[in-house]
Amino acid sequence: MLQSGDSVISIRDFDSEEIQQVLSVAARMEREDNRDLMRGKILATMFLEASTRTKLSFMSAMLRLGGEVLDFGDTEHSSFKKGESLSDAIRIVSGYCDVIAMRHPWEGAARLAAQIAGLPVINAGDGANQHPTQTFLDLYTIQKVRGRIDGLSVGFVGDLKYGRTVHSLATALSRFDCRQIFVSPPTLRIPAGLLRELEEAGVRYEVSEDLVSAISKLDILYCTRIQRERFADSLEYERTKGAYRLDLALLERGGARDELRIMHPLPRVGELSTDLDDTPYAVYFQQARNGVPVRQALLSLVLGKE
């Protein structure tokens, strides 16, 4: 179980029981008044790669718990500009705070930071590798809107090849009894290595290119952005983007269940029509808000305030 002093680096480090521990503390954070829980504690945010949402959400979580926040500043104005190594920066910052939330463009940077810091480090994204607090908030959202995680059919659509949030969520869901359906163009298919891991974990999954025929099977549909830079040919990009664009008409054509809920890590750029925003299907704005109680839960667990 997650304990005082632990770091949160990768969703791979968590089994279903530990995930449930975090989700149930997050639910309590949302229900109860905890404005004094972190009094006297300091969170340092080290975001060495652009991020607005995640950083604000971490800061909000700490402030709402009565703690304080120190910001390291961006790479342009920090000591990195002068050539300081990551290890040295971590050693210095760890003297000023009780917990660090870090985003870094290098994969594995958070794991290294946790080894050096001597205090809890929460990974807020390490390159294309992991972003565990996003995965926790995705799981929290699923549990909240469907009442459970076990027994659900979860579909993923969009860029499944490079999408970090997709890979982490698929790994996390493999700890539960879920069916997973991966819908993408052939060029952005889910990596074979990940499918092998799912097989080893005994997960039932399908790989498809056809979104419409997958819709009726789903309890949750997790959309991600298809990025132009993944395509050599802009015509091919436009065609692919169109075929995987989700709107109300497509849901009706596919025979979506009333209970279907649509998630998206945001920001969206056209792959998710605004005509869905006011329907019961859409939970993506709620999903973004859920980042706060989930990060409150993680902060309080690693600082032994739970």
Added chain:
Amino acid sequence: MPPENSDKELSVAAIRDGTVIDHIQNEATFKVADILNLDTGEEVVLVGMNLPGSKAGRKGLIKIDGRELTLEEVNKIALIAPRATVNIIKGYRVVEKRKVQLPEQVEGIVRCINPNCVTNKQSVTTRFDVLESSPPSLRCVYCERTVSGADIILK
């Protein structure tokens, strides 16, 4: 005095006490010596290459006089010499034969293939979890990239 040696494999030059690593893939011989840091110790080390092997063509062989390799050291060479056998010698006789076996984690031997991994950006000792031992498949503890076969690059 060394006994008359009928064992052809150990006939290069008998040692009284120490370790003989046999059945090394010929081309991996120097790499094995390198991984075990044999050039920095005090012991007499004999390295043989292009020796006639029983099955897979020519082989390499390393004798370390006066030092018994630990199991941990032995397992470090498993990635590059998976078929090697390690003989512990006492009083000119083989008292123990160990098969090399990949440990659960390999440290400092393999370079991560991912150019964006923190271990390729800063001076960090690499660590890999061993997912499969034969054929070997490893996952970087830092960037979590999985490598196998020809993608496993030794430092």
